[in-house]
Amino acid sequence: MNKDLVPIQADRPAIITTQIDAISYYRKMDTKATVEEMVGGKYVIVEEYYSNGLEVLSELKRNLLRKFTDKSFQGQRDYRSAFREASHRLLLKVKDNKLLVKKSPDIGWLALLYPEISEFYVSFPEVQGMNSSWQWYQKGIEVKTLDITLHPFYGTYFPTRFDHLKLFDKWLKKYEGSKHQAIEIGVGSGILSFQLIQNGFENIFATDTNKNAIIGVAQEIKRLGYENKIILNHGDLFENCDVKADVIVFNPPWLLAKHKLEEGIDKAIYYEEDLFPRFFTQAQQHLTPNGKIVLIFSNLAQVVDEESPHPIIEELRNNNRFRKELHLRREVRASSKKTQRTDSRENEKVELWVLGLK
Ligand SMILES: C[S@@+](CC[C@H](N)C(=O)[O-])C[C@H]1O[C@@H](n2cnc3c(N)ncnc32)[C@H](O)[C@@H]1O
Numbered sequence: 001m002n003k004d005l006v007p008i009q010a011d012r013p014a015i016i017t018t019q020i021d022a023i024s025y026y027r028k029m030d031t032k033a034t035v036e037e038m039v040g041g042k043y044v045i046v047e048e049y050y051s052n053g054l055e056v057l058s059e060l061k062r063n064l065l066r067k068f069t070d071k072s073f074q075g076q077r078d079y080r081s082a083f084r085e086a087s088h089r090l091l092l093k094v095k096d097n098k099l100l101v102k103k104s105p106d107i108g109w110l111a112l113l114y115p116e117i118s119e120f121y122v123s124f125p126e127v128q129g130m131n132s133s134w135q136w137y138q139k140g141i142e143v144k145t146l147d148i149t150l151h152p153f154y155g156t157y158f159p160t161r162f163d164h165l166k167l168f169d170k171w172l173k174k175y176e177g178s179k180h181q182a183i184e185i186g187v188g189s190g191i192l193s194f195q196l197i198q199n200g201f202e203n204i205f206a207t208d209t210n211k212n213a214i215i216g217v218a219q220e221i222k223r224l225g226y227e228n229k230i231i232l233n234h235g236d237l238f239e240n241c242d243v244k245a246d247v248i249v250f251n252p253p254w255l256l257a258k259h260k261l262e263e264g265i266d267k268a269i270y271y272e273e274d275l276f277p278r279f280f281t282q283a284q285q286h287l288t289p290n291g292k293i294v295l296i297f298s299n300l301a302q303v304v305d306e307e308s309p310h311p312i313i314e315e316l317r318n319n320n321r322f323r324k325e326l327h328l329r330r331e332v333r334a335s336s337k338k339t340q341r342t343d344s345r346e347n348e349k350v351e352l353w354v355l356g357l358k
Pocket of ligand 1: 187188208268269
């Protein structure tokens with residue numbers, strides 16, 4: 001961790017610590033009536049069994065589908081937003097870092113993210129999110145071809161398909177320039193920085209706007225024994241970075257946002273219009289004369305909408321600061337061999353761009 005920075009607090013789901021006016025939901029109660037109240041603005045506390053909460057959520061889905069019949073894009077969006085709002089009023093009680101209801105999952109995040117709070121309520125969907133994240137964190141994600149297992153921290157982006165990592169690996173194996181210093185923007189679960197180290201890079205400055213990514217990678221570099229190789233930083237793009245690099249790598253978000261971005265995973269998937277212009281301006285200041293910018297990207301935005309801009313092509317076309325040295329593409333394989341691709345992602349390709357200073 002960057003020694004000058006104060007320790008950072010993980011982002012965690014919102015909780016309620018005060019007394020609340022709520023309905024207690026037990027099995028065999030009138031689920032329909034309970035859900036009507038919840039849709040109307042009332043909190044509902046799941047009692048006895050965890051599965052009672054699942055029952056309420058199923059009924060909520062049925063209830064809202066009866067009301068939101070418009071199948072258009074906007075109609076579906078409205079339905080999802082109503083579901084999200086109402087489902088967050090379904091609460092579970094946590095005591096001594098454990099869920100109180102029976103037959104509930106054991107979620108380590110409750111102790112790790114709320115060490116100082118002994119009793120609180122948290123929404124059922126947030127618990128489901130924490131549970132799934134905890135499974136990934138505990139079990140790990142094995143990136144087979146690279147011989148790495150990642151343990152992504154709560155609220156951090158992690159790869160589920162590995163085509164772009166293979167592309168980066170292919171480039172790293174051929175790279176013959178200096179390996180003294182690299183910078184990774186948007187370190188996420190740490191995978192690209194770990195690949196840099198495995199391929200002989202000596203010093204890495206790795207940064208992310210997501211606090212949890214930095215906390216998670218700090219743990220990972222201890223586990224992997226990479227503490228002397230990586231300086232971690234929480235910040236926007238090259239903020240606090242006073243080194244120049246032989247290689248700057250960035251696997252940015254791939255889709256232009258049409259909504260106001262939230263902190264966390266949202267910023268791993270969507271980018272604001274000024275992200276790439278700001279990145280290129282700052283990258284120019286942080287490259288050694290022979291340095292390379294390596295960007296991992298995808299044609300996903302163009303597959304969905306042909307008119308969609310491609311920020312790297314736009315940079316090369318509009319500004320006279322970088323030249324394209326390499327552009328590799330690789331088809332994205334379906335996550336399972338059994339999955340027949342008939343969706344629009346059939347034509348999806350991941351891209352690796354290498355740019356040098358002009
Ligand atoms: C697609 S993820 C890539 C994560 C990881 N490098 C990988 O390849 O799996 C993009 C990452 O960039 C981070 N990010 C987005 N905007 C950023 C910014 N302005 N400055 C630093 N990091 C940013 C996100 O939080 C996210 O962790």
